[in-house]
Amino acid sequence: MKNIKITPSPLKGDINIPPSKSLAHRAVICAGLSSGISNIDNIIFSEDIKATTMGMESFGIEINRKDESINIKGKSQLKLIKNNINCNESGSTLRFLIPIALLTGEEVSFEGRGKLVSRPLDVYYEMFKDQGIEYKNNNGQLPLTVKGILKPGTFYVKGNISSQFITGLMFALPLLAGDSKIMVTTELESKGYIDLTIDCMSKFGVKVENKDYKEFYIKGNQNYISRNYRVEGDFSQAAFWIVAGILGANVKCKDLNLKSLQGDKAILNIVKEMGANVKVSKDFVEACESQTKGIVIDASECPDLVPILSVLGALSEGTTRIINAERVRIKECDRLKAMKTELAKVGADIEETQDGLIIRGKSSLKGGVVDSWNDHRIAMAMAVASIKCEEPIIITNSEVVKKSYPEFWKDFKMLGGIIDE
Structure with missing residues (x-):
């Protein structure tokens, strides 16, 4: 079970988003x-x-x-x-x-x-x-x-x-x-x-x-027909880098299909509604450092965005409410409980409801030791939270990112993240 220590640092640069x-x-x-x-x-x-x-x-x-x-x-x-x-x-x-x-x-x-x-x-x-x-x-x-x-x-x-x-x-x-x-x-x-x-x-x-x-x-009686197929970039993974750009400096996410049917493309509308400076082009999304404000986020159509949106809410002005997210309790872990627990450890003002979270934003977080709950999205979300911490964050069982994004820590470093294993 590898643990990693992240020293707070803004992330900046271009990244090819992994396939969906x-x-x-x-x-x-x-x-x-x-x-x-x-x-x-x-x-x-x-x-x-x-x-x-x-x-x-x-x-x-x-x-x-x-x-x-x-x-x-x-x-x-x-x-x-x-x-x-x-x-x-x-x-x-x-x-x-x-x-x-x-x-x-x-x-x-x-x-x-x-x-x-x-x-x-x-x-x-x-x-x-x-x-x-x-x-x-x-x-x-x-x-x-x-x-x-x-x-x-x-x-x-x-x-x-x-x-x-x-x-x-x-x-x-x-x-x-x-x-x-x-x-x-x-x-x-x-x-x-x-x-x-x-x-x-x-x-x-x-x-x-x-x-x-x-x-x-x-x-009935249909037949699948073989073909060549290219998998498009994953908006649920791009969400981590979009929020990293908003919190830190400037991150350009490449290889995204802006006409995608992926439900997690909702990240673009949500962060814009929160006041983020996000530029959308034909084949990339550029997220620039911005001060965001809290809103009500209905997660029923984009449950996988809950961990990273919790981080953005914790660092936005005012109150963010995440609603209609009860189903994320039966994912790789109880993601509402996990985000409430881990964000609270680093100083966030956050409470859990039956179907969501209420988060009163702050300008920065403390840092400290947090756990991934054996959940790839919790580990990645807490890594992004490190950008606005005053002290380093240590994430236990950080290898869990292999579940969906084996190169996550390599990409985090490539964008300027400071990691000690």
Whole structure:
């Protein structure tokens, strides 16, 4: 468990934003379900993406990894060659691959570690009962073993727990012999992630009909078609550097698609509303040092931004309220509790509510020893907080950034961050 010490320093310079983890998961799965060869370019083998590629290999799909690309020889007829899939700590891998495993009719076990072991899967358990699919778990926790065949039909899914269940079903249902519907029984949160799924599937030749995010109609007997695909830059990772630019000096984020469907593109509107000086061009975003003010932030469509927006709120004038963020309690850690605890340690005025945070801003923070909670986004957010600390910050278990952004500390240094391991 590596700890790092960061001496406060402004960050400045140009950075190429890493590829979207969300889109990389989706592209790997769509390519794997295609007959033919696809090349996925601009991909980083974070721990989560490794879990998805290895999971797809369990279904007999040939995957050849190169430096920043991946060559996938897909199959429309899956053949299970390994019946134990280790999802590590990736919720996307687990929830996306369960319906795909049910295309094989074979017994498949899913295991994981960390918080993933206990993350909820009730949406699928209800579906298993309706469809007569056998399953067993460890008192509601992983490992989970499933056996059965997914059948076309109508699937009732809550929309306020995780959009990942809907995405998982969307991948598998077009390959069934009949048509299916997904009916969303509550208001759907994180619609942006569903948009990414539908868009990625359409690029691989499969159509999903979206009826106002309340119902999704999916024709059966469709075929995924192989293609070459480049993964665009990740707005959820760009958010850390955008806030770093606002707090520090000037950071230019390159390789972003300003027409992206990513829900976390909301970072641009949120920081502008807070008064940040952000210049948006065709293919880059430049964040300049600015004094921001507190606002009310509805996180229902961009939950992954909560940690870094908490940091910006803690260093903005007035009060920032983050609302509709209760779902982030069931991420890699309870992110509301984590940000309240760690920001309070370095002197922030912050309180936790059931569904969010109330943060009364200050001009600077103290510094001190903070913990990552084994969560990549907590570690990265607290690293950015160091810019406005009076004393160094020490982050314990800093290696956790490998989950999504293995080069984060290298990039932090490249922009002028002062790090001692």
